[in-house]
Amino acid sequence: MHILCERLVNGGRLDWSADEGDRRGSGGGLRVLVGYGRGCILHGRASPATIVLPLRGRVQIADGEQSRTLESGELLVCESGQRVQVIGRGTALWIAVFAPAEVWHPLTGGVPESAPDPLLIPASHAADRAIRRAAVRLARVALEDAGASATSIAAAAFATQIADLQAAFDPLIARCPGRTLAQRRSVFLRLQRVRNYMASSCHLDLDIAGFARMASYSPCHFIRAFSTVYGETPHAVLVEQRLGRAHRLIHESELAITEIARASGFENRCAFSRSFKRRFGITATDLRECARTPGLAA
DSSP: OOEEEEEEESSOEEEEEHHHHHHTTOTTSEEEEEEESTTOEEEEESOOOEEEEEEEEEEEEEETTEEEEEETTEEEEEOTTSOEEEEEEEEEEEEEEEOOHHHHHHHTTOOGGGOOSSSSOOEEEEOOHHHHHHHHHHHHHHHTTOOHHHHHHHHHHHHHHHHHHHGGGHHHHHTSOOSSHHHHHHHHHHHHHHHHHHHHHTTSOOOHHHHHHHHTSOHHHHHHHHHHHHSSOHHHHHHHHHHHHHHHHHHHOOOOHHHHHHHTTOSOHHHHHHHHHHHHSSOHHHHHHHHHOHHHHO
16 A cells, blocks of 8 residues: 655645646555645645545635635545645644545455445545544554555555445435436435535525536426435525524624624525524524623533
């Protein structure tokens, strides 16, 4: 197992592409990048599936047409073939792992020839202690050049953690229309792209017609397929994403509640207030007071 591990510190930048990886002898192996400090940048062109994991602080990620902030405790799988940019904020410490499918699949015990396309489903996941430790272990043995056996074990352990996370999609894929697994996975990927876009762009003016075009469906077919697979309508998921954004902004910004409602995609303050109270059991104004008063927050 060939693993190339590099460090970026305080404004360092790594530009990566498949051609560049082949020139450096890393195109056929696993690559690990450890970023630390303000302004470290990974810029990939037509990159393989990339896994980004902040260990401390937050990073800004743009993949394809989407942009989002990833915080400690979260993990993002970026879709292969996209332009990916990862920027560390402040004193963020983060790890990025990427490898072509023919390298990734054997690590999880699969056979390369039977690997589905794409191998990893683009999605965000919660990153528990076990997966963070596996990522740190992989980076450490690669940086220390601990030998082929140690690096292979560390890579397989991390890949298994990722495979376990992605296994949560299996029941959803089974609900997708299609006679073969490949067809069902293709449908799920189209729907998942829409859901990911909702998560990163929920504050924008979005509509069902636009989502349907993104998934290459008619609006009626899209609503039916999305609801069957996820068990919720696209509108319900979009509202949940907007409420989650509003909840974060109340804690992280000094914006007025009306401004937070608009910044989260709600045009109607009254509708926002009702939805927020129903979702969190507290009004946005009362939550702001709790956030400002440590005793109440406790």
